[in-house]
Amino acid sequence: MTIRPEPAVAMPSGAEFATDGAIHLNGNSLGPPRTTLVAELDRIVSDQWARRQVQGWFSDGWLDLPRTVGDKLATLLGATPGQVVVAGETTSATLFNVLVAACRLRADRPVLLVEAESFPTDLYIANSVARLLDRRLVVESRAGFDAYLHEHGDEVAVAVAAPVDFRTGERREIGPTVALCHRVGVVSVWDLSHAAGVLPVELDANRVDLAVGCGYKYLGGGPGAPAFTYVSARRQSQVDFPLAGWHGHARPFEMSPTFAPADGIDRARTGTPPVLSLVGLNHALDPLIEVGIDELHRRSAELGELFLDCLAERSPELAGRLASPRDPDRRGGHLALRVSQAERVENALAERGVHVDSRPPDLIRFAFAPLYVTHEQVRRAVEALCDAVEGVR
Amino acid sequence: MTIRPEPAVAMPSGAEFATDGAIHLNGNSLGPPRTTLVAELDRIVSDQWARRQVQGWFSDGWLDLPRTVGDKLATLLGATPGQVVVAGETTSATLFNVLVAACRLRADRPVLLVEAESFPTDLYIANSVARLLDRRLVVESRAGFDAYLHEHGDEVAVAVAAPVDFRTGERREIGPTVALCHRVGVVSVWDLSHAAGVLPVELDANRVDLAVGCGYKYLGGGPGAPAFTYVSARRQSQVDFPLAGWHGHARPFEMSPTFAPADGIDRARTGTPPVLSLVGLNHALDPLIEVGIDELHRRSAELGELFLDCLAERSPELAGRLASPRDPDRRGGHLALRVSQAERVENALAERGVHVDSRPPDLIRFAFAPLYVTHEQVRRAVEALCDAVEGVR
Numbered sequence: 001m002t003i004r005p006e007p008a009v010a011m012p013s014g015a016e017f018a019t020d021g022a023i024h025l026n027g028n029s030l031g032p033p034r035t036t037l038v039a040e041l042d043r044i045v046s047d048q049w050a051r052r053q054v055q056g057w058f059s060d061g062w063l064d065l066p067r068t069v070g071d072k073l074a075t076l077l078g079a080t081p082g083q084v085v086v087a088g089e090t091t092s093a094t095l096f097n098v099l100v101a102a103c104r105l106r107a108d109r110p111v112l113l114v115e116a117e118s119f120p121t122d123l124y125i126a127n128s129v130a131r132l133l134d135r136r137l138v139v140e141s142r143a144g145f146d147a148y149l150h151e152h153g154d155e156v157a158v159a160v161a162a163p164v165d166f167r168t169g170e171r172r173e174i175g176p177t178v179a180l181c182h183r184v185g186v187v188s189v190w191d192l193s194h195a196a197g198v199l200p201v202e203l204d205a206n207r208v209d210l211a212v213g214c215g216y217k218y219l220g221g222g223p224g225a226p227a228f229t230y231v232s233a234r235r236q237s238q239v240d241f242p243l244a245g246w247h248g249h250a251r252p253f254e255m256s257p258t259f260a261p262a263d264g265i266d267r268a269r270t271g272t273p274p275v276l277s278l279v280g281l282n283h284a285l286d287p288l289i290e291v292g293i294d295e296l297h298r299r300s301a302e303l304g305e306l307f308l309d310c311l312a313e314r315s316p317e318l319a320g321r322l323a324s325p326r327d328p329d330r331r332g333g334h335l336a337l338r339v340s341q342a343e344r345v346e347n348a349l350a351e352r353g354v355h356v357d358s359r360p361p362d363l364i365r366f367a368f369a370p371l372y373v374t375h376e377q378v379r380r381a382v383e384a385l386c387d388a389v390e391g392v393r
Numbered sequence: 394m395t396i397r398p399e400p401a402v403a404m405p406s407g408a409e410f411a412t413d414g415a416i417h418l419n420g421n422s423l424g425p426p427r428t429t430l431v432a433e434l435d436r437i438v439s440d441q442w443a444r445r446q447v448q449g450w451f452s453d454g455w456l457d458l459p460r461t462v463g464d465k466l467a468t469l470l471g472a473t474p475g476q477v478v479v480a481g482e483t484t485s486a487t488l489f490n491v492l493v494a495a496c497r498l499r500a501d502r503p504v505l506l507v508e509a510e511s512f513p514t515d516l517y518i519a520n521s522v523a524r525l526l527d528r529r530l531v532v533e534s535r536a537g538f539d540a541y542l543h544e545h546g547d548e549v550a551v552a553v554a555a556p557v558d559f560r561t562g563e564r565r566e567i568g569p570t571v572a573l574c575h576r577v578g579v580v581s582v583w584d585l586s587h588a589a590g591v592l593p594v595e596l597d598a599n600r601v602d603l604a605v606g607c608g609y610k611y612l613g614g615g616p617g618a619p620a621f622t623y624v625s626a627r628r629q630s631q632v633d634f635p636l637a638g639w640h641g642h643a644r645p646f647e648m649s650p651t652f653a654p655a656d657g658i659d660r661a662r663t664g665t666p667p668v669l670s671l672v673g674l675n676h677a678l679d680p681l682i683e684v685g686i687d688e689l690h691r692r693s694a695e696l697g698e699l700f701l702d703c704l705a706e707r708s709p710e711l712a713g714r715l716a717s718p719r720d721p722d723r724r725g726g727h728l729a730l731r732v733s734q735a736e737r738v739e740n741a742l743a744e745r746g747v748h749v750d751s752r753p754p755d756l757i758r759f760a761f762a763p764l765y766v767t768h769e770q771v772r773r774a775v776e777a778l779c780d781a782v783e784g785v786r
Contacts, residue, residue: 018443030447033438041438041669042431049616050411053748054423062616088617090664092638093486100525116650121639121664124652128637132493132525139650214665223442223455223668224481244521245485246514255752257509257532259517271483271514272607275616276434277667355446359648 015287017372022353023381027369028169028194028334029357031220031284040283041276065278066247066269072285073219073228076293077192077211078202083236085265086228086281088273091193091214092121093243094227097270098210099129099158101239102187105209106157113148113159113186116141119166122191126160142170146177153184163201164194164332167363168324171199171332175206182207193217196228198300198333198369200293209235218333218369219288221281229268236264245271287371296370301328303368303378304335310382318389323363334367341392348388354381408680410765415746416774420762421562421587421727422750424613424677433676434669449668458671459640459662465678466612466621469686470585470604471595476629478658479621479674481666484586484607485514486636487620490663491603492522492551494632495580498602499550506541506552506579509534512559515584519553535563539570546577556594557587557725560756561717564592564725568599575600586610589621591693591726591762593686602628611726611762612681614674622661629657638663680764689763694721696761696771697728703775711782716756727760734785741781747774 016035017024024032048060057063070084077084087094103112112135114126123139130137135157140148142165149159159181163174174190181188190211195201197218203211209232215225231239240261246252247269250260261267288296305328312319324335339345342358349356358364366381409428410417417425441453450456463477470477480487496505505528507519516532523530528550533541535558542552552574556567567583574581583604588594590611596604602625608618624632633654639645640662643653654660681689698721705712717728732738735751742749751757759774 018439020444022446024446026447030442032446033442038431038435038438041434045426045431045434045615046411049423049426051413053415053417053425054419054750055743055748056616087483089482089486090480090638090666092640092664093482093490093636096636097486119639120642120645120648120650123650124637124639124642127652128635132635216665222438223449224665224671225669226667227664242521242525243486243489244517245483246512246517247483247485249513249517252513253753255513257513257516259520271485271620272609272617273483274619274667274670276618276673277670278617280669350448355448357447360646 015371019372022355023377024355024369024372025366025381026355026357027218028365028367030216030223031218031369032372033222034283037280037283041279044275044279062275065275065282066273067266069278069282069285070228070265072282072289075289076197077230078200079204079230082265083233084228084230085268086215086226086273086278087247087268087270088226088278089243089270090224091212091227092125094212094229095122095125095191096129097241097243097268098189098212098229099126099160100133100242102158102189102210103129103133103135104240105187105235105238106185109155109157110136111138111152111156112136113138113140113156115145115161117165117167118160118162119191119193122160142172146180149180149184149186153186156184156186158187158189160189160191162191162194163199166194167359168336169331169334169365170325171330174201174208178206178208195332197288197296199297203230203232208232215281219281220284222277222284224277225281226274226277231265231268236267239267241268243270245269247271247273291371299370300333300368303370303373303375304328304331306375306378307366307368307382308335310379314382315386318386333369334365336363336365338362339364339389344392345388348391349384352384352388354384408764412765415748416770417748417762417765418759418774419748419750420611421758421760423609423616424611424762425765426615427676430673430676434672437668437672455668458668458675459666460659462671462675462678463621463658465675465682468682469590470623471593472597472623475658476626477621477623478661479608479619479666479671480661480663481619481671482636482663483617484605484620485518487605487622488515488518488584489522490634490636490661491582491605491622492519492553493526493635495551495582495603496522496526496528497633498580498631499578502548502550503529504531504545504549505529506531506533506549508538508554510558510560511553511555512584512586515553535565539573542573542577542579546579549577549579551580551582553582553584555584555587557592559587560752561729562724562727562758563718564723567594567601571599571601588725590681590689592690596623596625601625608674612674613677615670615677617670618674619667619670624658624661629660632660634661636663640664640666684764692763693726693761696763696766696768697721697724699768699771700759700761700775701728703772707775708779711779726762727758729756729758731755732757732782737785738781741784742777745777745781747777
């Protein structure tokens, strides 16, 4: 990979981030806020809520925010409009909603298949759904996932996987697994939490059925920002969600005692959405969209390569502790090193103004969020890392 | 009821609200923001998120917000600490979570009983849960609810009701129905959305099993603020929630592949909570707690009586259109009038600076939120209402 010279402006977009002078290499967990976020929240609170009160739902578009934000997100996910919505729930509840609906699409099959390397909440929720719907949960390693589908696909109702391993950043291709799912009649569900905003996932082109993802991490929506749901257009008339709240009703303001699901992606809406958190996510998306997912990915990969090159030069021993693929095409937006006393190293880095995160027992993750990480910062982070590891020893 | 003279300060608490000069009689739907909310959001975004980044989850208490806010709420609900949590979901998803857990407490009984007058989303969610768990949904009018429990209680697993009718504001006593539920072995679930923050519900004293409620309305948490869950201490070790996200795990940061529910109310947590929306709710609670639920209720009832007295004087005909009980002890924080062309009257009132809300076909609701509605405003609102109804005719 050729590392282009640093652009004259630090950020590809004009957006500025409130980094407090620190280096933020944890966009895989929580990026910094934009400097304009507080002004945007002020606008919503003071100009809309205080002035137009409950009419803000209509006159200021709050009611449409789940769709507005969803359509913006869609451009980062390779989806045409009308297939993504931010209902306002956590990622866990959103995945629950999607997995129940997915299983209902194949009521005739006993198995819910999930990757062993999934983020823990995905395993918990998949287990919960399997219990509720009396399915058999099969937890299969990523390496054996497609083989399981090949051998036992006719028993599988739903297969849940993630394009990026949350620990190592290892990437898996979505397309081949989805194609296999289609061949054997399995509903494919993807958790995009560690990919959205940094890796092209091409949901439409890959013919994904259903997907979810969180609004923080690379999307930058802020701590605990609500999750999104993708339902491919060809599945929208078939899905039957358990979180059948009034905002998913075809005519919510008729206040009918009987539920009639809305057409299209609105069916994936649930209850009254949390406007302040949705505004946070909405505001974070603009610079990402402006730059575009392909350029975001290219720049992130370039920063990751720079990090590894500098590390190899400064400390071949540390560089040898890479727990992620060396090939940037096989990584998402982050990579991980295996370092003893990972949490102490994380804290030592924080003291040096470098934010990373550790995962027990021995992983430190470094994320290369393309909007607010510069080449110069990557070089400084490598120095700080080497010093921190020395200091902890 | 004796209407005391207006206190020297407009607000019982020192809190000020950004009312934009309008009269807010729709606290049953969405109150105005506090004038200090934007500064509080700024503090979270600029002083915590921007500075301490992902460490804010620990150093700034974000991780505990669901419990911190829950314990504050508990004081308004007549609950001792450790029984209320704000997981971060919408009211619909929260009710779903609670109803599945409630039904699991009585796996041997076929009926899920719900009030016909429930807010529509409660009916939709109850129906969804009944389908998932293969129970029979029985929708019974409020008038016949206790009689149904008397006659068929041994078939009922769970009974869901609300202390305040969302249309008319009619109050029902919680205590007798809960006592009846306990006698016949039914799990009692309450939707407190239209009561929390204005009406004492005495969850502990009434021996309620489980309850939910939304964070906007009288609690003032802002548009779509997240919902709360109450699980009585004696039920906490028994409940088995379907939204088993990682924040409900006993040791979430061990990232174990197997779910082990947390002890106590933390079990009702789900995924990563939306901090911005939780902060909005947290900030709204302080003045309510300072005043206390009994005084909030007394003042609200007084304002409602003043409204009806003024209306009777100004327009006996309109006063005769009351769709709510005349006795203030039989009302929650709002009352409703039956007026033709209700939506046009609502809009005409908004033009006169009075925020109310209408529900099709012919109801206008007036809420008396005790922190930001004054006697003088009530008098002006009655004038405006009479003018608006005249104008629409």
